[in-house]
Amino acid sequence: MNCRIPDAELELALAVGGDADPETRARILRHVETCESCRRAWQALEQSQAALQRAARLAPPELPPGESLAACVLHRIARLASAQAAPRTPTGWSPLEPHAPPSMVLGWIPSALLAAASIMLLVYSAATPMAPAPSAPAARSPAGVADAGRGSTFRGVSIDHLLRHVNREGHLVPIHPGVSDFGPRATPFNGVLPQSDLQPVQWLSRSY
Amino acid sequence: MTTFAMSDLREPEVGLPSGGASGGPVEAAIADARLVDAARQGDRDAFGHLVTRYERRLVSVILRFVHDVELARDLAQETFLKAYQRLDQFDPSRRFGPWLFRIGVNQTLDYLRRRSRRGWISLFTDAGTERQPDPAVPDPRERIDLEQEVRLILDMIPEKYRTVLVLRDLENFSSSEIAAILHRKEATIRWRLAEARNRFQKLWERRRGAPVATIDPAESTEDELPNS
Numbered sequence: 001m002n003c004r005i006p007d008a009e010l011e012l013a014l015a016v017g018g019d020a021d022p023e024t025r026a027r028i029l030r031h032v033e034t035c036e037s038c039r040r041a042w043q044a045l046e047q048s049q050a051a052l053q054r055a056a057r058l059a060p061p062e063l064p065p066g067e068s069l070a071a072c073v074l075h076r077i078a079r080l081a082s083a084q085a086a087p088r089t090p091t092g093w094s095p096l097e098p099h100a101p102p103s104m105v106l107g108w109i110p111s112a113l114l115a116a117a118s119i120m121l122l123v124y125s126a127a128t129p130m131a132p133a134p135s136a137p138a139a140r141s142p143a144g145v146a147d148a149g150r151g152s153t154f155r156g157v158s159i160d161h162l163l164r165h166v167n168r169e170g171h172l173v174p175i176h177p178g179v180s181d182f183g184p185r186a187t188p189f190n191g192v193l194p195q196s197d198l199q200p201v202q203w204l205s206r207s208y
Numbered sequence: 209m210t211t212f213a214m215s216d217l218r219e220p221e222v223g224l225p226s227g228g229a230s231g232g233p234v235e236a237a238i239a240d241a242r243l244v245d246a247a248r249q250g251d252r253d254a255f256g257h258l259v260t261r262y263e264r265r266l267v268s269v270i271l272r273f274v275h276d277v278e279l280a281r282d283l284a285q286e287t288f289l290k291a292y293q294r295l296d297q298f299d300p301s302r303r304f305g306p307w308l309f310r311i312g313v314n315q316t317l318d319y320l321r322r323r324s325r326r327g328w329i330s331l332f333t334d335a336g337t338e339r340q341p342d343p344a345v346p347d348p349r350e351r352i353d354l355e356q357e358v359r360l361i362l363d364m365i366p367e368k369y370r371t372v373l374v375l376r377d378l379e380n381f382s383s384s385e386i387a388a389i390l391h392r393k394e395a396t397i398r399w400r401l402a403e404a405r406n407r408f409q410k411l412w413e414r415r416r417g418a419p420v421a422t423i424d425p426a427e428s429t430e431d432e433l434p435n436s
Contacts, residue, residue, distance in 0.1 A: 009406055010399065010406075011402075013401070014398060016405070017377060017405060019376075019383060044413060045405065047412070047413075048412040049405065049409075051357075052358065052373075052377045052408065053377070054354055055354055055358040055378065056379075056380070058354065058355055063263065063264055063267055063281070068260055069259055069267075069281065069284055069288065070257075070259040070260050070263070073256070073259050073288045073292075074252055076285070077252060077255070078252070080289075080293075
């Protein structure tokens with residue numbers, strides 16, 4: 001507000017809605033008569049206040065006559081009371097209680113920790129560079145399968161069978177779409193799984 | 209068992225505390241206190257009477273914020289339930305009405321904040337609240353326009369000002385009642401009310417395309433406005 005009188009805007013806003021005592025209001029009205037800018041502000045406030053009062057008279061739809069919330073509220077109170085009187089669930093928590101007990105709130109933490117550990121293990125495994133082990137036999141892959149990635153090992157164990165699947169045309173294709181070297185040289189799947197796929201995955205039982 | 213005269217159980221008409229036909233605020237407050245006391249001792253019917261006394265006013269106030277009758281009824285039910293669960297926390301030396309409305313307003317504002325965080329307002333508010341003209345009413349367009357315009361502007365005002373403006377200018381609570389409902393000093397409420405009215409006025413003029421009225425210091429006189 002630009003008026004020199006301190007808090008003029010606030011005083012006008014209170015007075016225009018009838019929130020100033022009569023003496024104060026009378027003095028404000030006298031001031032408004034002599035101050036052009038305050039008079040404009042007063043008139044603008046009167047217009048917006050009139051709109052608010054018209055909106056206030058348009059009472060929002062409420063409960064239909066004769067209808068009451070009391071029955072519903074008392075029914076819910078009775079249900080709540082009976083639920084509280086009933087024996088508790090094994091966790092000590094009643095489903096009708098408004099707030100879950102701390103044990104319910106904190107119960108997700110072990111699961112979340114387990115999930116986070118699993119994700120970290122997967123990410124670590126994927127990020128580990130796959131160096132071919134000298135002892136890894138290249139013949140584990142079926143004949144004709146792409147050379148790229150063939151014989152790749154994860155800590156000494158072949159992962160060829162982890163990188164391929166059979167597509168609709170019966171071709172063995174790599175699972176990872178970024179390994180394009182497998183595609184053009186994929187061979188038709190002859191219905192016989194490679195020996196490496198039939199062998200038990202021994203590295204799962206190995207300790208690192 | 210406490211008994212109640214029918215005059216004690218009339219529904220509140222305007223403002224807080226509820227004034228029935230039997231008398232003014234003091235009588236209504238006494239009646240409330242008796243009902244609350246009975247309810248705290250396990251008399252659910254007494255609480256039912258309190259619900260009957262305040263339900264229409266509470267639904268009306270909540271409707272000013274949520275603009276949905278069914279939602280307002282649900283929130284009012286939750287308010288009464290919460291009030292019943294917290295009856296032991298109620299200070300009997302204070303009035304029941306402001307305490308109840310504080311629970312209702314806080315719950316409504318909490319609901320709106322949660323809904324706003326989920327982005328539901330932007331998705332559903334306009335579609336859900338615009339009303340079609342009712343052929344039974346001669347020409348409802350002006351009414352609908354005014355309602356929507358006022359609501360739109362109110363939604364543009366920050367919550368702490370909007371709440372005071374709605375309670376004072378739309379629901380006609382006094383400043384002291386609003387102070388009790390919002391648990392703030394009355395001076396704070398008056399300052400927020402003035403600020404809210406000025407913000408509403410500027411937005412109203414802007415929406416109407418009129419130049420926003422400001423006070424020019426060069427034109428002001430040296431008259432001193434009184435401190436209220």
